[in-house]
Amino acid sequence: HHPSLSPPKTWLELRERKILQEEAFKVAYQSISNSSLNKKRKAKIPKSKTEMLPTLEETINAKAQVDLDPSLLEEWMCQEM
Helix, strand or coil: CCHHHCCCCCHHHHHHCCCCCHHHHHHHHHHHHHHHHHHHHHCCCCHHHCCCCCCHHHHHCCCCCCCCCHHHHHHHHHHHC
């Protein structure tokens, strides 16, 4: 099958292939980053491990909870209007 039709495997590939609008990608990626870091801090996971984000596949398959940041959504919506 053609590589451009296959689903992206990484966050970088998702952004580079421009599957989402740049602002939509920013909202999703920053929300996931912030959510993951906050959860790991609450669980008292050492800082060296806080850089790990859920993979794109985990996120797409709902194996990682994603809570979109309302302030990022609001900022994006204001830009669209």
